[in-house]
Amino acid sequence: MGVKVAALLEKIKFDVIYSSETALEKEITTSDVTRPGLEMTGYLAYYTPERIQLFGMKEWSYAQNVIGDNRYDLLKNVVTDETPAIIVARDLAIQDEMICVAKKRDTVLLQSSETTSRINGQITAFLDEQLAVRSTVHGVLMDIFGIGVLIQGASGIGKSETALELVKLGHRLVADDRVDIYKKDNLTVMGHPAELLKHLMELRGVGIINVMTLFGTGAVKGGSQIDLAVYLETYEANNAFDRLGIDDTQIDLAGVHVPQTRIPVKTGRNVAVIIEAAVMNFRAKTMGFDSTKMFMDSLSVEIAHNKEV
Structure with missing residues (x-):
């Protein structure tokens, strides 16, 4: 075509x-x-x-x-x-x-x-x-601090509700529920909303809302590069979650490897704020400031010092 x-x-x-x-x-x-x-x-x-x-x-x-x-x-x-x-x-x-x-x-x-x-x-x-050859993934695509973030997770986990909270915090919705993606080059994957769903968001118990109508033109964006994927999953006591940030998980989107962060969800956790922190941390890493590495280096020095004592 x-x-x-x-x-x-x-x-x-x-x-x-x-x-x-x-x-x-x-x-x-x-x-x-x-x-x-x-x-x-x-x-x-x-x-x-x-x-x-x-x-x-x-x-x-x-x-x-x-x-x-x-x-x-x-x-x-x-x-x-x-x-x-x-x-x-x-x-x-x-x-x-x-x-x-x-x-x-x-x-x-x-x-x-x-x-x-x-x-x-x-x-x-x-x-x-x-x-470009296009495909579709399930999730919510947001622009957070200028970083394209794809939020995924099981149905009913709270992706749209988290996205709505992020919009209230001043970030921009790109696509809800269905994200059309394509490979721009070997390092870049782009995401856009389906034409029928542009600016729309589905909230269980409320129905379909128009984010641009309710929050203004600054709350939406027509398309975005996908820089980071966030996967929301139910918190289970026996599940092993990365507590130091040393896991280097990636997912494949249209043939492009995108880094992924997995975030456990449970009552009392402000997922929107946690995602904000994850994005800021991701941006800091791309600029060469790795908090985990600094902590591990300091820990190694402390261990070596204690051995000497």
């Missing part, structure tokens, strides 16, 4: 030189963008017509120096019926032959004042997100 050219135009601003209803319905199936350098010399052995064709100063200058019918034939080879769009950067003047080819191939022709590298970056970032 691809992204329609019309969706690209809604996201990124271009001057439209030529378009049609059918051209706007063409689908972009890859985030790769081609600058047709070798192709314009006639070398088409590894040409990929399904990519957006981006013309910068080099490609434009070469086409500008090809005279008359040769220029039309050259562009006709580069732009095929499969080509979703042609983009000319830097507000470079568009040759008549390029407009004729765009009409013949029924391919959207666009112009931008931006540089080729900037256009390439904008298009690639947008298409990478849109074309």
